[in-house]
């Protein structure tokens with residue numbers, strides 16, 4: 070069934086009955102085990118388990134159902150009754166499975182037993198845990214230490230993640246890339262540079278107090294649906310919302326709260342965005358320059374007329390650094406130049422600035438639309454400039470709000486998953502564990518992918534994730550990945566990364582967060598950190614999918630024990646028995662962040678680990694908030710050229726990253742397929758294309774690498790001219806690994822140069 074030939078005009082509000090239908094479809098497809106409702110009720114509440122989907126914060130005053138459409142989908146998907154057992158491999162081999170879709174692979178169900186790859190038969194077969202650990206350890210001992218990579222996707226709890234990072238350092242390197250290297254690394258580096266904090270400055274109390282949101286490139290309806298309720302509450306009290314996004318995302322247009330019976334029955338929709346500005350992909354620097362220019366002009370006028378200033382000059386004098394240069398840049402940049410770059414008129418930008426000027430407390434929200442660009446860090450710097458002009462940072466109801474991805478992606482960085490030695494208290498580790506931590510910086514995910522393509526990575530161990538599929542340049546990664554001596558994937562479900570085994574390859578199945586993690590001292594809590602830097606305990610109560618599953622922490626300790634020399638201070642075997650002991654180690658390593666960790670982790674809403682920028686203390690080079698003066702008006706890594714389009718790679722409402730729940734992107738009206746290229750109708754006419762024509766998309770980076778994607782159908786879509794859209798991960802084959810943010814190396818997945826031809 071494909072609806073692409075017949076696009077509905079109105080796809081309905083976000084939330085509402087559509088979201089319940091979305092949940093019930095997954096329920097029907099994955100046949101979760103019976104006590105799923107009890108598990109869902111415990112989701113995101115103290116004493117319950119913390120959603121394994123996104124990192125949106127969990128409130129202290131929780132609701133009866135503190136989960137959203139996509140959080141429920143994630144839980145149902147994980148609690149499926151389907152099992153991917155070793156017997157599955159009697160009927161399938163690796164080569165055949167490469168023709169399966171990502172959806173079909175994961176739909177085989179939860180992995181039940183450790184598996185080892187057999188090159189003779191091209192199949193995986195069951196192996197005992199002891200044999201797997203012993204063999205992995207033996208191989209690791211023979212490899213050049215600098216050539217081994219320890220990747221983590223942001224799922225695993227703080228305890229396992231802390232030990233994962235410790236294992237890498239005891240083994241002998243800092244090669245600890247993480248999924249955030251592909252998403253909010255721009256924040257970790259770029260936001261840190263300008264405000265001295267690598268995380269957002271906003272808390273729940275700010276959401277409750279704000280009277281204005283500016284959204285840049287973040288899609289709450291799909292990626293953080295629990296955000297929709299605070300947005301609705303803000304609208305109910307008269308707050309304004311302004312959105313900058315090339316795509317009209319339904320969650321930012323209107324919302325019906327599925328947990329509000331009255332709204333559901335009456336179909337009462339809340340209009341979310343007061344203004345929606347569909348700028349060209351990659352042109353936020355221009356739009357923000359325009360917004361700031363309008364604020365500066367309004368300030369000039371106010372001062373001329375003897376009114377109170379519009380700009381918060383006191384804030385700039387006390388806290389700003391280099392704002393003079395930035396203001397001069399805005400004055401010198403002419404409106405026509407700004408408008409041509411972003412595709413918006415000066416009237417539109419002035420109207421948006423008007424809302425900003427009238428608001429007392431503004432929150433700037435951003436996501437991948439700012440971070441995944443060649444000049445993503447400049448995008449973030451520009452958003453901070455804009456907020457700072459009226460002192461909208463470090464006070465109630467205002468601030469900078471990056472919305473993070475995986476449920477514990479931020480927390481993993483907090484407890485030591487980082488390739489940069491400067492970020493780690495190495496002396497503490499030395500004192501606590503009596504070893505010499507490696508002193509050289511390790512590999513970032515982009516450096517690791519490039520090294521792998523040059524044959525310089527011997528082994529990759531993955532704590533979760535689906536790296537082969539998530540990385541840019543899929544075709545090149547698929548060629549390079551099997552050249553490794555060893556690949557180890559700690560996973561819950563089968564995915565494409567398992568189908569490119571190294572010379573020795575293991576799939577190690579782990580418990581999911583909703584499941585009981587029974588150890589010698591009982592069922593173990595794990596903990597996570599959300600986007601607002603709140604730490605929460607999480608306890609699974611659902612029976613494990615298989616008796617053979619181990620926790621991520623137990624697997625980490627099993628590998629560490631086999632791969633590293635004995636050391637009485639490194640009690641891998643003991644730590645598995647009681648995770649509270651590991652939390653004490655985390656507290657000993659990071660005492661400021663984790664004071665009284667064990668005692669406080671079940672406080673409602675979690676405990677806050679603090680953020681100096683929230684208190685207007687700027688740990689930057691100048692000790693002040695650093696203004697960014699851009700050297701160009703777009704964030705792209707290439708110049709315009711005739712026939713060249715900018716592709717954004719997008720998420721549907723029916724996926725979590727590479728996990729494809731189904732083929733219903735209902736907010737965008739695309740049903741039954743993901744093989745589409747979304748395009749403006751005038752651009753289509755220029756290329757002689759008609760709706761639903763097959764097209765070939767070619768990479769246009771000009772770096773000598775041939776990149777090509779066939780099998781897409783073009784769909785007429787409401788996008789600015791010059792911007793086209795396709796789904797991630799399918800379009801990753803077109804994303805050059807060398808196209809990344811200058812400062813943080815985050816891949817430029819929202820600004821990919823392509824050419825389009827009729828197939």
Ligand SMILES: Nc1nc2c(c(=O)[nH]1)N[C@H]1C(S)=C(S)[C@@H](COP(=O)(O)OP(=O)(O)OC[C@H]3O[C@@H](n4cnc5c(=O)[nH]c(N)nc54)[C@H](O)[C@@H]3O)O[C@H]1N2
Nearest residue numbers: 123139286287288292316350351436437438474724725726
């Ligand atoms: N259900 C679900 N939830 C998820 C995920 C998921 O896949 N599914 N993924 C999780 C992860 S790991 C992450 S990092 C987050 C990602 O969540 P988001 O940050 O929301 O990421 P995307 O949906 O990739 O892109 C966000 C928006 O950027 C817009 N955009 C693209 N290019 C530009 C641009 O140049 N400028 C502007 N202003 N906007 C642009 C896109 O149209 C899109 O609406 O969500 C997390 N939550």
Ligand SMILES: Nc1nc2c(c(=O)[nH]1)N[C@H]1C(S)=C(S)[C@@H](COP(=O)(O)OP(=O)(O)OC[C@H]3O[C@@H](n4cnc5c(=O)[nH]c(N)nc54)[C@H](O)[C@@H]3O)O[C@H]1N2
Nearest residue numbers: 222248252533534535539560561562564718726727797818
């Ligand atoms: N073109 C393009 N590329 C992108 C992006 C984009 O927007 N465009 N987004 C990027 C972003 S933001 C991110 S974060 C990365 C995501 O990259 P990854 O984090 O590597 O990928 P995921 O799809 O989240 O990983 C899914 C797999 O994780 C495993 N899994 C699920 N739950 C658990 C668990 O509890 N424990 C363990 N151990 N394993 C589990 C399952 O086996 C599942 O198949 O992709 C990046 N790649």
Ligand SMILES: [Mo]
Nearest residue numbers: 248252474475
């Ligand atoms: Mo992410």
